[in-house]
Amino acid sequence: MNRRHSLKVAILLLSIPFLSASPPAIRVFAAQSSPGVARGRETPLKAILRQAQQARAAGHLVNAERLYQNALKTAEQTGEHGPRIANILLALAELHSQEGETAQALAAMQRALTLNESSLPSEQPEVAGNLSTLALFYDGQKNAPEAENCHRKALAVAEQLPPDDRGMRLLVLNNAAAFYRRQNNYAEAEKLLRHGLEIAEASPVQNQSEVRNLRASLASLYRLEGKTADAETLLADAVPADGAASANGPHADLSGMLGELELAREYKDQGKLDEAEARYQNVISTLEKAARPDELGMMASALDGLGVVFEAEGRDADAEEAYLRSIRMQEKAVPSLLSQGKVERIVGTNLARVLGYHFGLLNLYRKEGRLNEMEPILQHAISVQEAALGPNDKVVGETLAGLARVYVEEHNYDDALPAYSRALEIQEYNLKPYDLRLAFSLDEYADILKQAGRDQEAASMRARAQRIRELNPGGNSKP
Numbered sequence: 001m002n003r004r005h006s007l008k009v010a011i012l013l014l015s016i017p018f019l020s021a022s023p024p025a026i027r028v029f030a031a032q033s034s035p036g037v038a039r040g041r042e043t044p045l046k047a048i049l050r051q052a053q054q055a056r057a058a059g060h061l062v063n064a065e066r067l068y069q070n071a072l073k074t075a076e077q078t079g080e081h082g083p084r085i086a087n088i089l090l091a092l093a094e095l096h097s098q099e100g101e102t103a104q105a106l107a108a109m110q111r112a113l114t115l116n117e118s119s120l121p122s123e124q125p126e127v128a129g130n131l132s133t134l135a136l137f138y139d140g141q142k143n144a145p146e147a148e149n150c151h152r153k154a155l156a157v158a159e160q161l162p163p164d165d166r167g168m169r170l171l172v173l174n175n176a177a178a179f180y181r182r183q184n185n186y187a188e189a190e191k192l193l194r195h196g197l198e199i200a201e202a203s204p205v206q207n208q209s210e211v212r213n214l215r216a217s218l219a220s221l222y223r224l225e226g227k228t229a230d231a232e233t234l235l236a237d238a239v240p241a242d243g244a245a246s247a248n249g250p251h252a253d254l255s256g257m258l259g260e261l262e263l264a265r266e267y268k269d270q271g272k273l274d275e276a277e278a279r280y281q282n283v284i285s286t287l288e289k290a291a292r293p294d295e296l297g298m299m300a301s302a303l304d305g306l307g308v309v310f311e312a313e314g315r316d317a318d319a320e321e322a323y324l325r326s327i328r329m330q331e332k333a334v335p336s337l338l339s340q341g342k343v344e345r346i347v348g349t350n351l352a353r354v355l356g357y358h359f360g361l362l363n364l365y366r367k368e369g370r371l372n373e374m375e376p377i378l379q380h381a382i383s384v385q386e387a388a389l390g391p392n393d394k395v396v397g398e399t400l401a402g403l404a405r406v407y408v409e410e411h412n413y414d415d416a417l418p419a420y421s422r423a424l425e426i427q428e429y430n431l432k433p434y435d436l437r438l439a440f441s442l443d444e445y446a447d448i449l450k451q452a453g454r455d456q457e458a459a460s461m462r463a464r465a466q467r468i469r470e471l472n473p474g475g476n477s478k479p
Contacts, residue, residue, distance in 0.1 A: 045074050052091070057349075059394025059430045061095055068092045082119030083126055086112035090133065100436055100472075102141060109134050125168040128157040132172045139179055148183075151176040155192075166203055170196050170210060174217065186225050193218045212258035219266065228270060235263040257283050257295075261302055273309050280306040293344050296333055296351060300326045307360050316364060323361035327377060330355060334388050352388040355381035356399030362406075371409055378403040397426030401441075404448070413452035420445050436472055439465040 042050070052067035072088045089112040096105035113130040120126055135150035151172075158172040173196040180189040197214045215234050222231035264279030283302040287295050303326035310319035330351045337348030356378060365374050378399060385396045400423035407416035424441055431438055446461035 045071060045078065045080070048074060049088070056091075056095065058390055058392070059397075060392065061099055061430055062432055065092065065095045065099075068095065082115040086115040086126070086130070089115070090130070093133075093137075097137065097140070099432060106137060109137060125158075125161055125165045128154050128161065128168055128172050131157060132175045135179065136175060139182070144183060147179055151179055163203070166199060167210075169199060170214070173199075174214075177217065177221075181221060181224070186221060190218070190221055190225075193221060212262070215259065216262040219262065223266075223269070232263070232266055232270075235259055235266055257286055257298060260286075261298060261305075264302070264305060268305060268309055268312075271312075273313055276309050277306065280309065293333065293337055293340075293347055296329065296337075296347060300330055300351075300354075303329070304360055307364075311360075311364065316368065320361065320364060323358065323364065327355075327358055327361070327381075331380065331384055334384055338388055349388065352385050353395045355384055356395065356402050366409075371406060374406050375403065378406065392426050392429050394426065394430050397423040397430075400426070401444075408448055408451065411451075413448065416448055417452060420448055434468055434471045436468065439468040439472075442468070 048067055048071040052064050052071060055061075055064035055067060068088060068091050072085065072092065075085050075088055089108045093105045093108035093112065096102075096108060109130070113127070113134065116124070116126045116130055131150050131154035135147045135154060138144075138147035138150060154172045155176055158169045161169055173192050177189040177192040177196070180186075180192065193214060197211070197218060200210045200214055219231040219234045222228070222234065260279055260283050264276050264283065267273075267276035267279060280302050284299065284306070287299045287302070303322050307319040307322035307326070310316070310322060334348045334352045334355075337344040337351070340348075358374075358377065358381075361377070362371075362374055365371050382396060382399050382403065385393065385399060389395060400419050404416045404420035404423060407413070407419060424438075424445055427438060427441055442461045442465035446458040446465070449455075449458035449461060
């Protein structure tokens with residue numbers, strides 16, 4: 001398996017730390033890296049694809065779709081081979097899925113699969129990935145029979161892949177296991193996860209992150225089956241005896257901390273708060289010594305988890321300090337990371353995107369009647385996000401909407417309305433005018449207007465929302 005393909009699969013595996021019980025968001029196989037973009041001189045096609053990726057990352061879906069359509073036309077006109085065109089089609093499929101355009105998404109995925117099946121040997125990882133993506137799509141559409149059919153086809157192809165395509169085999173197994181878990185077929189899900197863990201642990205070049213993530217998925221499944229002791233044992237076995245990393249500094253082996261963090265969560269969920277606190281504190285102290293920018297996300301997760309434990313113990317002051325420490329660390333890190341190398345910039349961008357999601361602190365302040373103290377935190381998050389991501393990034397709009405909701409809770413409509421209006425402007429900039437998500441936002445804005453006594457404007461917003469729904473009786477189909 002070549003390096004680009006390996007990285008693509010590794011990113012997919014690392015992005016899903018444990019199996020979800022909810023229907024999956026469609027994240028297509030090829031869309032995790034540039035569809036057909038390679039190193040070297042930037043051709044017109046590469047330039048279009050780069051711009052499309054940037055637009056998609058910022059949530060500018062309308063512009064991203066236009067650019068990918070241009071890329072598809074360019075690729076077809078210049079005689080690009082099937083797999084590269086298939087990758088562009090899969091990127092388009094993900095966009096259509098995000099926009100609720102199910103028919104267009106399905107057509108793009110099926111065409112991509114046909115291209116790959118006709119131009120590649122049947123045992124190629126691209127075919128397995130395409131089939132697994134189709135399965136996720138059908139699962140999201142509540143079409144369980146078709147989803148299972150595609151999962152089984154993907155599994156059959158994946159089993160024929162050579163050992164160096166381990167990453168794709170694990171991805172297909174993980175997706176299928178998640179499907180069976182959502183179908184409450186725990187026995188089948190457990191069988192697939194055990195097989196995946198066997199593959200990962202038997203590999204001559206073992207990827208500890210893969211092993212830890214598979215153990216976490218299996219432990220989560222054990223908990224659903226009532227096998228809490230098995231879950232705890234599985235996670236404990238994944239942590240070094242002393243719970244420590246093998247080195248400090250930039251070259252530290254921190255793979256054990258993934259298992260330690262999952263074990264902390266396991267103890268927290270079981271109500272074993274002392275054990276959970278000890279594990280969280282160990283993760284935090286180890287990561288502080290390592291001083292690795294690429295592990296700041298794990299550090300923030302540990303601090304937030306520690307805050308939840310403190311709250312459960314009635315230690316609200318300690319919980320607040322843990323939450324605030326997580327926020328301060330992320331906000332301070334973003335500008336510095338964005339000015340460094342590629343890996344650091346990716347970490348910085350990801351941290352900026354989650355700055356508005358401090359639900360632990362929000363709920364704590366709400367409980368204590370201190371909701372007004374959340375305002376400056378969200379306001380600062382917005383300024384950091386605008387500087388890091390641009391003023392029209394979808395995440396900026398989401399944080400503005402969150403701030404507006406805080407104002408509404410405080411009956412501060414003078415500040416709530418302009419905040420939500422700006423959030424709506426960003427959403428309109430990024431989405432098509434008939435996107436159902438706009439209808440939901442217009443309804444929420446109408447509610448705020450009505451509470452503020454501006455009934456005529458509220459009625460206008462509801463009329464706009466209804467018009468969108470009339471154009472989309474069965475989804476976001478283009479009028």
